[in-house]
Amino acid sequence: MKANAVNLIEQEWILPGNRTCPGCALSLAYRHILKALEGQCIVTVPASCATVLHGMYPITAVNVPCVNTPFASTGASATGLVAGLKALGKKGITVLAFAGDGGTHDIGIQSLSGAAERQMDFIYICYDNEGYMNTGNQRSGSTPLGAVSGTTPVLGKQQYQKDMTAIMEAHGIPYVATCSASYPLDLYEKVKKARTIEGTRFLHVHTPCPPGWLFPFSDTIKIGEMAVETGLVVLYEIEDGIFRLTSHSESMARRGGNLQPVREYFISQGRFKTITEEQIDELQDWVNARWKQCLHRATNL
Amino acid sequence: MAIQRKANIHILDGNQAAAIAAMMSRVQVIAAYPITPQTPLTEQLSQYVEEGELQAEYVAVESEHSAMAVCTSASLVGARTFTATSSHGLAYMHEMLHWAAGARLPIVLACVNRAIGAPWNVLNDQQDSISQRDTGWIQIYCRNNQEILDTIIQAYRIAEQVFVPVMVCYDGYILSHTEMPVDVPTQEEVDKYLPHYKPHTVLDPAKPKNYNLVTLANPRVGVDGKLCHGYMELRYLLQEALQNSKEVIVKAGKEFNQVFGRDYANVFWEDRNEDAEITIVAMGSLAMEAIVAADMLREQGIKVGVLGLRVFRPFPKSEVVQALRKSKLIVVFDKNISYGSEGATCSEIKSALYGTYINAAVRNFIVGLGGRDVKARELVEATKKAIASLKETVVNPDYPEWICEI
Amino acid sequence: MGTRDCNHICDESSPGIGEAGRTGEWRTLMPVIDDKKCTTSRLNKPTCFLCWLYCPEAVITKGIPPLINLEYCKGCGICSQVCPVQAIVMVHEEKTAG
Numbered sequence: 123m124k125a126n127a128v129n130l131i132e133q134e135w136i137l138p139g140n141r142t143c144p145g146c147a148l149s150l151a152y153r154h155i156l157k158a159l160e161g162q163c164i165v166t167v168p169a170s171c172a173t174v175l176h177g178m179y180p181i182t183a184v185n186v187p188c189v190n191t192p193f194a195s196t197g198a199s200a201t202g203l204v205a206g207l208k209a210l211g212k213k214g215i216t217v218l219a220f221a222g223d224g225g226t227h228d229i230g231i232q233s234l235s236g237a238a239e240r241q242m243d244f245i246y247i248c249y250d251n252e253g254y255m256n257t258g259n260q261r262s263g264s265t266p267l268g269a270v271s272g273t274t275p276v277l278g279k280q281q282y283q284k285d286m287t288a289i290m291e292a293h294g295i296p297y298v299a300t301c302s303a304s305y306p307l308d309l310y311e312k313v314k315k316a317r318t319i320e321g322t323r324f325l326h327v328h329t330p331c332p333p334g335w336l337f338p339f340s341d342t343i344k345i346g347e348m349a350v351e352t353g354l355v356v357l358y359e360i361e362d363g364i365f366r367l368t369s370h371s372e373s374m375a376r377r378g379g380n381l382q383p384v385r386e387y388f389i390s391q392g393r394f395k396t397i398t399e400e401q402i403d404e405l406q407d408w409v410n411a412r413w414k415q416c417l418h419r420a421t422n423l
Numbered sequence: 424m425a426i427q428r429k430a431n432i433h434i435l436d437g438n439q440a441a442a443i444a445a446m447m448s449r450v451q452v453i454a455a456y457p458i459t460p461q462t463p464l465t466e467q468l469s470q471y472v473e474e475g476e477l478q479a480e481y482v483a484v485e486s487e488h489s490a491m492a493v494c495t496s497a498s499l500v501g502a503r504t505f506t507a508t509s510s511h512g513l514a515y516m517h518e519m520l521h522w523a524a525g526a527r528l529p530i531v532l533a534c535v536n537r538a539i540g541a542p543w544n545v546l547n548d549q550q551d552s553i554s555q556r557d558t559g560w561i562q563i564y565c566r567n568n569q570e571i572l573d574t575i576i577q578a579y580r581i582a583e584q585v586f587v588p589v590m591v592c593y594d595g596y597i598l599s600h601t602e603m604p605v606d607v608p609t610q611e612e613v614d615k616y617l618p619h620y621k622p623h624t625v626l627d628p629a630k631p632k633n634y635n636l637v638t639l640a641n642p643r644v645g646v647d648g649k650l651c652h653g654y655m656e657l658r659y660l661l662q663e664a665l666q667n668s669k670e671v672i673v674k675a676g677k678e679f680n681q682v683f684g685r686d687y688a689n690v691f692w693e694d695r696n697e698d699a700e701i702t703i704v705a706m707g708s709l710a711m712e713a714i715v716a717a718d719m720l721r722e723q724g725i726k727v728g729v730l731g732l733r734v735f736r737p738f739p740k741s742e743v744v745q746a747l748r749k750s751k752l753i754v755v756f757d758k759n760i761s762y763g764s765e766g767a768t769c770s771e772i773k774s775a776l777y778g779t780y781i782n783a784a785v786r787n788f789i790v791g792l793g794g795r796d797v798k799a800r801e802l803v804e805a806t807k808k809a810i811a812s813l814k815e816t817v818v819n820p821d822y823p824e825w826i827c828e829i
Numbered sequence: 830m831g832t833r834d835c836n837h838i839c840d841e842s843s844p845g846i847g848e849a850g851r852t853g854e855w856r857t858l859m860p861v862i863d864d865k866k867c868t869t870s871r872l873n874k875p876t877c878f879l880c881w882l883y884c885p886e887a888v889i890t891k892g893i894p895p896l897i898n899l900e901y902c903k904g905c906g907i908c909s910q911v912c913p914v915q916a917i918v919m920v921h922e923e924k925t926a927g
Contacts, residue, residue: 124535127878127879127881127882128875128876128877128878129876130878130882132891134887135888136886136887137844137845137846137847137848138852138887138888138898138900138901139846139847139848139849139850139851139852139900139901140818140847140848140849140852140886141848141849142885142886144855144856144903144905145885145902145903145905145906145907146885148906149885149886150883150884150885153885153887158805160632161628163628164626164627164628165501165871168494169616172491173554173636174637175637176633176636177633177637177842177845177848177849178580178636178637178638178639178642178643178842178848179636179637179638179651179652179840179841179842180638180645180646180651180837180840180841180842180843181645181646181842181843181844181845181848182631182633182636182842182843182844182845183844183845183848183849184631184844185631185844186628186631187626187627187630187632187633188626188630188631188633188636189495189496189499189626189633189635189636190633190634190635190636191492191495191496191522191635192518192519192522194488195488195489195492195519197489198454198484198486198488198489198490198492198493198496199492199493199496200496201484201492201493201496202452202454202482202492202494202495202497202498202499202500202627203455203483203497203499203500203505205452205454205493205497205502206451206452206480206496206498206499206500206501206504207500208480209451209478209479209480209497210451210500210501211454212500212847215628222575224702231484232486232489233485233486233492234486234578235485236485236486236489236920239485240482240483242679261728264799273616276439281787298912306882306883307882312836317606320749332905339903339904339905339906339907340905340906340907340909340910340919341910342885342905343883343907343910344910348479355531382864383855383873387739398515406919410845415721471869498877504921521830525839525840526840527838527839558880616846623838623839624839624841631844632841632842632843633841633842633843633844634839634840634841634842635839635840636840638840644844645835645842645843645845646843646844647843648837649834650831650832650834650835651832651835651837652832652837652840653832655831656831656832657837657839657840660838664838
């Protein structure tokens with residue numbers, strides 16, 4: 123049976139009173155990720171907002187075992203956990219690497235790529251708040267075109283986001299998926315599925331950030347939904363090379379494949395205050411082309 | 424107390440000796456990245472694993488930074504871990520070296536000492552490991568291939584008692600690629616000496632602890648109401664562990680003798696120091712060359728002894744002072760340089776002597792960088808030069824002399 | 830008494846509620862559920878729970894009626910936004926001194 127809000131497991135592994143900002147999508151996503159793993163995991167976290175969430179010695183706000191590891195080393199740390207458990211003959215524990223976009227797209231890509239090439243048996247989840255939010259919002263490889271940040275303060279970012287999921291797909295790993303914190307049940311189902319697969323599994327989760335993206339705390343879910351409705355985020359999974367649209371992206375495709383205009387998404391957030399009409403048009407073309415590709419690739423429509 | 428045991432002599436180079444030692448220590452996770460001159464060691468270990476001779480996970484990582492990250496995380500789930508590297512590899516590992524020691528994980532690393540660029544140079548000096556002096560690792564240096572094998576086995580015994588990682592250093596090519604007779608122990612002997620690794624804590628979903636969280640400057644009360652450390656108290660405990668490790672190192676060396684018949688109950692090797700007026704200090708294989716130099720000087724009627732440093736961290740201050748108490752002149756040869764100052768071992772010696780009754784002159788020579796051959800004859804000449812310099816008015820020169828052709 | 834008594838030799842942390850303190854104090858607006866409007870409460874059976882599902886803080890119970898732990902609720906207002914029948918309103922609260 124598919125998960126819904128009524129039948130979803132009640133037990134929590136994130137404890138109330140943690141350090142995340144109000145309306146934090148990362149916290150929401152992590153909550154459902156740990157539900158899908160039923161706490162039977164060992165987590166490794168690099169420097170990131172997730173470090174903040176985990177708390178300060180000697181108290182942690184998370185009820186699963188976790189090792190914090192330096193920024194560049196997440197994939198290798200997860201490798202070490204897997205190798206150690208295997209060497210000791212310990213079974214039934216999922217190793218979860220949980221890193222932000224800076225820790226994944228930028229400084230952590232080497233250790234992640236190495237681990238994926240070795241087909242290490244862990245789930246790697248990148249929660250993408252599209253910038254170095256923990257240090258106060260500087261540009262990352264995942265900051266979108268046109269977004270103002272601490273290091274693109276005047277003109278906004280002049281480059282497109284790096285498509286990390288495509289990079290991971292190219293590693294030939296058995297499972298990659300894109301998710302959004304605004305669709306927690308889709309995220310839950312994907313993590314649950316990933317849990318049953320062997321090898322490196324990569325999930326990318328879009329996690330809107332109210333203080334970094336400059337929108338009200340209460341709008342986190344709405345902003346994430348708009349990203350999906352405009353096609354800026356497409357929810358899909360690729361299992362052993364089979365591409366499927368999922369959740370709201372699948373419904374949109376089935377209902378004729380129309381997207382909402384991207385403009386609405388950009389005017390809803392303060393970080394796009396300097397975006398130009400040309401950039402919006404350029405991004406609309408980019409979104410349309412990619413959506414077409416996704417519709418073409420989808421095997422489940 | 425020497426024990427009766429049958430020798431089992433093999434002709435081994437240093438890397439082979441290290442690989443055998445790691446295998447016999449029953450390491451469970453090995454993560455390494457190839458770098459000259461360490462490469463044959465990693466190849467040998469991967470062969471042991473692929474042939475099933477060693478039951479371990481061999482992870483061919485994509486960088487040395489990752490090698491140490493694999494070791495730290497594997498160690499935290501309770502596995503005995505090993506890695507090896509040289510030069511740039513060790514430099515690239517630097518951040519993770521701090522984390523291994525800071526998290527108190529008993530990892531053993533073989534450092535095959537090599538020069539660091541720029542410019543490229545694959546040959547021996549000790550700049551690599553000396554540059555990692557302050558990462559919180561125990562550092563032990565070997566003089567020959569027997570010591571490499573013996574020290575790696577001892578390193579696990581030490582590391583797993585004091586929960587501090589140990590770096591076993593040996594000179595690239597001079598030891599790593601040079602064959603020597605090595606007495607290889609039996610697995611039963613090693614098992615008798617080295618108990619299973621008992622971690623002080625492990626990652627386990629049944630008892631969900633978190634490690635290496637952000638830690639405040641000041642102590643903080645935990646969920647059980649107990650006052651826990653601040654960052655500074657945790658740093659103090661690491662320093663305390665290194666201070667106390669000296670005793671453990673000597674004890675592990677003494678107990679080694681009881682099983683294997685080779686005595687390591689020391690922090691340095693001494694040669695003819697009892698009546699020496701002049702002491703040559705050197706570390707690693709250079710200490711062997713210094714013995715040859717001492718022979719030559721003794722033939723010329725100069726009373727020379729040798730102090731071959733074995734344990735560099737923790738630095739054995741009081742033992743060094745005791746050993747140098749009769750010396751009028753101390754000549755320190757360093758295969759490293761702290762730019763703008765002097766050789767690292769020379770600084771340590773001077774620091775140890777300060778405030779004691781020993782008022783010996785100290786002379787420092789930088790030698791053998793980037794594989795430059797160091798001949799016993801050169802050590803003799805340098806020592807004579809040091810003796811002659813005592814007649815000059817400068818008590819202690821500001822900077823070291825270099826044995827090179829500039 | 831020093832910190833040695835905690836017996837940690839490294840940074841080892843245990844799970845605890847309120848790691849960041851009473852995060853309810855961060856709040857400027859407080860969510861109030863109208864049980865007459867809330868579908869689950871009105872029907873007196875587990876039917877909706879979207880507020881519980883979307884709460885980033887795990888401070889809403891999955892009960893009838895759903896209850897919000899105001900000691901830790903940061904007042905983000907997501908529950909109010911996602912409620913399909915507008916049963917949750919965000920109100921200014923009087924903070925008592927101290």
